[in-house]
Amino acid sequence: MTSETKPWLMLLLLAATCLQHCVHGWPQVPCLFIFGDSSSDPGNNNNLAVSSRVNYPPYGVDFPKGVTGRYNNGKTTIDQIGELLGLTDFIPAYADYQTPFTNRQATDVYFGVNYASAGGGLDDFTGSSLGKIFSLTDQINQHKSIYFQIAAALKSEEQAKEHLEKCLYYLDLGTNDYVINYFDTNFYNTSQIYTPEEWALHLFDRYYEHLTELHKFSARKFALSGLGFLGCRPHQRNSKGECDKNINDALTLFNNELPGLVNILNANYPDSQFMYVNYPAIQTSVFDDFINDAGCCVADAFFGLCVVDSIIA
Template identity: 45%
Template sequence: MAIKTKALLVLLVATCMQYFANGEQQVPCFFIFGDSLSDNGNNNNLQTQAKSNYNPYGIDFPNGPTGRFSNGRVTVDFLAELLGFKEPVPPYANTSGSDILKGVNYASGAAGILLESGKRLGDNIHLEKQLRNHRVIYSRIVRKLGGSRKAKEYLNKCLYYVNIGSNDYINNFFLPDLYTSSRIFTLEQYTNRLIRRLSENIKELHESGARKVVLVGLGALGCIPRFTSRNGSCVDEFNEAAFLFSNKLNSEVNTLNNKFTDSSFIFINSSSALDLEKFGFTVADTPCCRTREDGQCVRNETPCPNRNEYVFYDEFHITEAVHRLIAIGSYDQIKPLVQHSTNPPLQ
């Protein structure tokens, strides 16, 4: 078993090395909207349980804990590297100076498309507020570049990445004791509501210059350890919700492409097609760290040593190794979107 695991780890490293090579920056800036799968520090100073700026989060990150809900880097960090960025895209909470010309990460742990999603854990920056934060950054870019026309010309070449929606189910719809959503709407009605709201937000991004937009579907929500630990099986109704959301989002992407012919919208759902066993992931139903009642890692506990074999770091969030593979799968689909955006970034 040890020999087989070592061979699979070599395969994983070899697969990654062919992608992660130094190259020119393919887009001038990269803007990120989402939840804890993308958050890299925006929740650190919020009054919320949904924060991860403590050990053992970040145990494999060069700077230690940063607010990433993983043992190391997350998908958008790897995507930034694949796109030629020398540094990770900074969180909105820490942006300053000319950093904004390279992009901003607005993602927030526990955030949803709807304002109320995830609020049981405390404060978060829901998608509409992330858009408000982007309007602040847009205004600063307009001032820096000398007008809205120049700003939009610059932003037209940038990449926008939106990965959000899971908390609208696991921290809203499927908590009937805390939220009324499932008593007011059927699953399909609720999902339609989410897609409509998300589409409105994307149209606002278009108005401020977004022309290259990636929209990410949901993975198998019912197969995360928080839920499989109950009886060892995936929860079908959670997976059905994720599948429904992803299908409707895919259709909405087609609608957006037909409506905004000056833009390109891409739907991706790389996590749903990963052959994790091929790369040596042997533990898919147990977290790598010891978890507290809310499913996050217990502070300062020592996590599992064989983290490259685990799919999940805590009861909700995947390990750095899985994030890396998702980034590679995503980048393969994003390449057509960015291949013509080779103009060098402004200094």
């Protein structure tokens, strides 16, 4: 469980996102669609037969709606970005919408849907050790179903396209491709097949394919987040309290190359806008005095998740 992110940090994040492309600040958008992992998951894993779900306290102890399945004590980063964009409510989880889809629900999802699933990644095999979670491929397929159901509710695919082209598509993935894939040698042999450089290139190939698929379904405004320093999380540190250098070095490689992918996408899709969120730079500059060598709850030894109703004062 991470500590609640402050609003001023979100302003920094938004400013960093807009450095390349926004002249007059972050444009207000009518809708927000979210693709990600535990950093953004609002509860999509709650009803899955997986070990990666947190629909119990102390998760959500500071969240306005209580326990939802968010991997946080309060609001997630994307929750606060939505507020700063002027959205009137938190973007609903895809799991909130069950078939058959109704016209009333179609009105709700005009403002966006959160497809993020804890354990999911850019590579389809990532997180498979946890059970059946939703990879980015799965999340995009879920978005396709929403796309067609909105078009059906409007009785016009053209109107659906016109609306969806104005939305922001926020993607925050890649973490699990390292922690629950590349560096998990007990379950995966990925590190025996790829060098860190080759693995990063593989992930970028998959990212490009995923974004190309989203573009086919009227996505035009994208924000791609860099990865935080996962090797310094309490669960990743060694017995001496030192960060895992191998993980951080691999993530730095990914982060250093991600802006290049953004530039390629902008060049290849001139009708769209791809933006890079330099989250690692924000994390470094803001959290100089942040305590990250100890958890805020009693954690289990295997996944590092909080034990039920455990808070460390």
